[in-house]
Amino acid sequence: MRHRFDVRVGPVGFRIGADWRAPIAQLADLYRDYAKPADGIPDFTVRLTATRPWRRWIRPSVAITGDYTLPEAAPLPLAQGLLAAEMAMNLQMALGWRRHLLLHASVVENNGRALVMTGESGAGKSTLAALLAAQGWRFMGDEFALLDPDTGALHPFPRITSLKNQSVAAMAAIKPDARWGPLLAGTPKGDIRHLVPDASAISAMDVAAVPALLLFPRFGFAAAERSVPASEALVRLTQASTNYTALGEKGFVALTRLIASVPAVAIDYPDGDTALALIQRLMR
Amino acid sequence: MNGAPLLVDALRDPATVAGIGAQGWTALLTVARAEQLIGTLGHRLDGLALPDRVAAILADARASAEEGRRRALWEGEMAWRALAPLGCPVVLLKGTAFVVAGLAAGQGRSIGDCDILVPRERIGDVEAALLAAGWEWVKPDPYDDEYYRRWMHELPPLIHRDRDRMIDVHHTILPLTARIRPDAAALIESSVPLANGLRVLAPDDMIVHAAAHLFADGDLAGGLRNLWDIHCLLEEFGVDSLTARAQHHGLWSAVWRAARLANDLFGTTIPASWQVWDSGDPLVRRRLLARDDWGRPSRPVTRLGFYIRSHWLRMPPAMLARHLWIKWRR
Numbered sequence: 001m002r003h004r005f006d007v008r009v010g011p012v013g014f015r016i017g018a019d020w021r022a023p024i025a026q027l028a029d030l031y032r033d034y035a036k037p038a039d040g041i042p043d044f045t046v047r048l049t050a051t052r053p054w055r056r057w058i059r060p061s062v063a064i065t066g067d068y069t070l071p072e073a074a075p076l077p078l079a080q081g082l083l084a085a086e087m088a089m090n091l092q093m094a095l096g097w098r099r100h101l102l103l104h105a106s107v108v109e110n111n112g113r114a115l116v117m118t119g120e121s122g123a124g125k126s127t128l129a130a131l132l133a134a135q136g137w138r139f140m141g142d143e144f145a146l147l148d149p150d151t152g153a154l155h156p157f158p159r160i161t162s163l164k165n166q167s168v169a170a171m172a173a174i175k176p177d178a179r180w181g182p183l184l185a186g187t188p189k190g191d192i193r194h195l196v197p198d199a200s201a202i203s204a205m206d207v208a209a210v211p212a213l214l215l216f217p218r219f220g221f222a223a224a225e226r227s228v229p230a231s232e233a234l235v236r237l238t239q240a241s242t243n244y245t246a247l248g249e250k251g252f253v254a255l256t257r258l259i260a261s262v263p264a265v266a267i268d269y270p271d272g273d274t275a276l277a278l279i280q281r282l283m284r
Numbered sequence: 285m286n287g288a289p290l291l292v293d294a295l296r297d298p299a300t301v302a303g304i305g306a307q308g309w310t311a312l313l314t315v316a317r318a319e320q321l322i323g324t325l326g327h328r329l330d331g332l333a334l335p336d337r338v339a340a341i342l343a344d345a346r347a348s349a350e351e352g353r354r355r356a357l358w359e360g361e362m363a364w365r366a367l368a369p370l371g372c373p374v375v376l377l378k379g380t381a382f383v384v385a386g387l388a389a390g391q392g393r394s395i396g397d398c399d400i401l402v403p404r405e406r407i408g409d410v411e412a413a414l415l416a417a418g419w420e421w422v423k424p425d426p427y428d429d430e431y432y433r434r435w436m437h438e439l440p441p442l443i444h445r446d447r448d449r450m451i452d453v454h455h456t457i458l459p460l461t462a463r464i465r466p467d468a469a470a471l472i473e474s475s476v477p478l479a480n481g482l483r484v485l486a487p488d489d490m491i492v493h494a495a496a497h498l499f500a501d502g503d504l505a506g507g508l509r510n511l512w513d514i515h516c517l518l519e520e521f522g523v524d525s526l527t528a529r530a531q532h533h534g535l536w537s538a539v540w541r542a543a544r545l546a547n548d549l550f551g552t553t554i555p556a557s558w559q560v561w562d563s564g565d566p567l568v569r570r571r572l573l574a575r576d577d578w579g580r581p582s583r584p585v586t587r588l589g590f591y592i593r594s595h596w597l598r599m600p601p602a603m604l605a606r607h608l609w610i611k612w613r614r
Contacts, residue, residue, distance in 0.1 A: 001578050013337070017578055037337070038336070038337050039306060039309075039335045039336060040306030040307075040310075041306050041310055041313070041335060041337040041338060041341075043337075043341060045310070045314045045317075045579055047578060047580065066579075067314060067317045067318070067579060068317075096317075098344040098347060098348050099340070099344055246351065248351045248355075250347075
């Protein structure tokens with residue numbers, strides 16, 4: 001393809017090709033401190049192509065494709081090409097990655113102990129991860145937690161964070177000197193801006209951590225805390241996993257081992273400070 | 285690098301991957317995924333000295349195919365549990381049959397739907413039994429439904445409501461509208477029973493079906509994988525009685541062409557007398573190899589030609605015009 005950018009995020013190498021220069025230039029800038037795929041051989045190919053030959057120039061429209069494609073993935077205008085790249089990278093992971101059990105979750109680490117936070121969109125897992133990172137925790141990712149079925153360790157996948165609507169301003173307040181991508185207004189997911197993780201998160205992207213706590217946070221309620229039984233945790237995590245069924249028995253073993261080895265807690269929180277206090281106490 | 289030929293070379297002779305470099309590996313793995321042959325490639329290259337990254341990707345592909353195999357076996361078993369009380373033969377087809385029968389063609393193969401063949405006069409009973417056991421219609425569209433029932437060689441696809449897996453129930457191996465009418469009763473009559481009660485096609489019929497699937501039906505999408513199936517089946521079963529059987533089904537020209545192309549691309553062992561020049565082969569070959577280093581379909585004109593051909597083979601002109609008109613208006 002005409003324009004190309006290769007990058008490695010944690011254990012996963014990507015090759016991203018595009019019909020246009022702009023999304024590739026934006027990716028190259030945001031991912032400039034990341035490594036390249038090991039051996040020069042990426043795990044996945046992502047393609048950002050025009051939906052029709054003429055749509056390269058006339059009302060340019062980006063189809064989200066690659067090794068793995070969802071027929072129902074709607075194309076995006078070229079101005080949102082960066083979002084298209086991010087969605088296509090996620091799609092390859094969700095449909096194609098088999099080395100780890102994937103959980104849709106954010107992960108932060110402190111002293112080698114990892115906190116896994118999962119929940120519906122809006123539960124605050126990205127924001128809480130950023131708040132904790134601002135307190136000195138290591139950010140390991142806020143899209144996928146990569147659980148190693150052989151060792152039970154969590155591997156970082158510190159992709160560029162995509163923030164929506166109000167969380168953009170909220171995060172700008174938490175991290176005043178962070179590096180940002182362009183504002184993508186009016187996307188199907190609302191207004192989006194991409195945030196580059198801390199240098200410490202990027203430089204330690206090959207360092208795994210041992211899970212210490214499973215957290216199911218919920219934003220917008222009075223502070224509350226409840227222990228989650230193993231059965232409920234299992235069901236919630238199977239729903240949060242994109243490759244649990246594809247891994248078969250291996251996925252079941254990995255997930256039940258995780259649940260048996262760490263406490264699982266659901267918390268409600270009205271604001272960040274309350275959540276931080278709860279988490280500090282739970283992780284002690 | 286040059287896309288699909290890299291994959292064909294690697295499957296035919298794994299030694300060709302020596303020295304292809306990072307760019308070559310990247311292209312090869314991408315093309316193999318696009319052609320649904322990554323698991324097969326994983327098995328073909330297993331045991332060679334490979335770059336770490338390639339070894340890891342192919343190990344994942346093998347594990348993934350193994351899981352797919354397990355699920356296909358289970359799906360076949362579930363279909364059998366639903367259908368055994370009917371007392372009619374149930375013949376597994378394509379990928380599921382290859383893995384159940386432990387054939388080389390099943391090694392690392394990706395398997396989509398569960399395809400079965402049953403006698404046409406029992407198709408109503410089979411449908412009712414599957415619906416009672418939790419399968420549901422995928423396409424609730426009345427035109428499509430009527431189209432399948434009247435003209436196709438299979439029921440409209442059914443999907444299981446709990447396991448989310450599709451089953452295609454065939455009563456023959458080509459659409460009823462096609463000019464060629466294989467002998468479906470003979471396919472079932474000669475089928476081979478397995479230990480668990482299910483059946484698979486006899487070796488020659490398996491090859492005939494694979495060739496029919498490749499050339500007499502469809503537009504050659506996924507053609508390299510189908511041709512690899514044929515290569516494996518020909519190598520495993522030989523060709524002693526194949527000509528007569530293919531002629532009986534009216535599919536000798538499809539089988540012969542498949543054998544020539546498998547020989548050409550994968551080096552399949554075929555009789556010298558079969559190796560003749562045919563004016564149609566280069567175009568089919570061109571279509572089979574229409575995939576670039578990025579995994580993109582290439583050669584749009586050739587692809588379109590085969591797409592039109594697939595419809596032409598499938599139905600007479602007036603019916604085709606009506607079908608395309610109805611489809612186009614939506």
